[in-house]
Amino acid sequence: MKKVVLLALMALALSAKTTYVYVEEGVKLSPLKDGTVLYSGTPLKVIKDGEYRVDGFVGKDKTKLYATKNLKLLLAESKKIKAKGDRGILNIKLNKKHTEADYEEAWFKASDTFYNKCTKCHAAKVVADHTQLEWEGLYASMASFAKPTKEENALITRFLNAFAKDGILKESE
Ligand code: HEC
DSSP states (O other): OHHHHHHHHHHHHHHHHEEEEOOSSSSBOOOOTTSOEEBTTOEEEEEETTEEEEEEEOOSOTTEEESSTTOOSEEEEOTTOEEETTEEEEEEEOOGGGEESOHHHHTHHHHHHHHHHTSSSSOOOOGGGSOHHHHHHHHHHHHHHHOOOHHHHHHHHHHHHHHSTTSSOOOOO
C-alpha cells in the first residue's frame, strides 16, 4: 500500500514537469520544420505548452542526443543541440498533440511489442532485473528466437534500454 501511494506521488510530481514524445507510427516523429527528429517516449521538460527542452548526453556526434551516458537510447537528432562536455540540451517547439504526459501511455507501443514478442515461450522477464548492457547480450540471443521485424526490433530495443535497471523509467506493477 505504502509503495503504491509513493508511486502515485512520484508519478504526480513527474507529470507536473515532464511530458513524453508520443509517436503513433514507427519510432520517431517526421522531422520538425528545423529538421529536428524526435524519438518516441523521449522525456520533455515542459517550459510552457508547446515549448519543451530535452536533456541528455552527446558523444562525438553532437547532433545526436541520448538518454544515458553510454549513448544507448537515442532521444533526438538535431543541429540545434547545445553541447557542453558530454551533456546536451535541445529546446524545441512541438504541437501538444505529439506529447503524452503519462509515460506508460507514451511507451505503450514499445511495451506492447515487447510483451507480445517475448512471452511466447516463457513468462515475461522483468526488464528492471538487468542493466542495459546485460540486455544487449540477452536480447541478441532472444531476437533470433522472437524474429522481430525491423520496427519491432527498434521498439523492443528502445523499451529495454528505457526500462532497464540503469534506464530512465520504471515500470509500475
Ligand atoms: C521461441 C521461444 C522464445 C522466445 C520467442 C523468446 N525466448 Fe527468451 N528464452 C527462451 C528459452 C528456451 C529460454 C531459457 C533457456 C535459455 O536461457 O536459453 C529463454 C530465456 C530467456 C531469458 C533468461 C536468460 C538468462 O540467461 O537468464 C531472458 C532474459 C529472455 N529469455 C528474454 C527474452 C526476450 C526479451 C524475448 C523477446 C525478444 C524472448 N526472450 C523471446 C525462449 C524464447
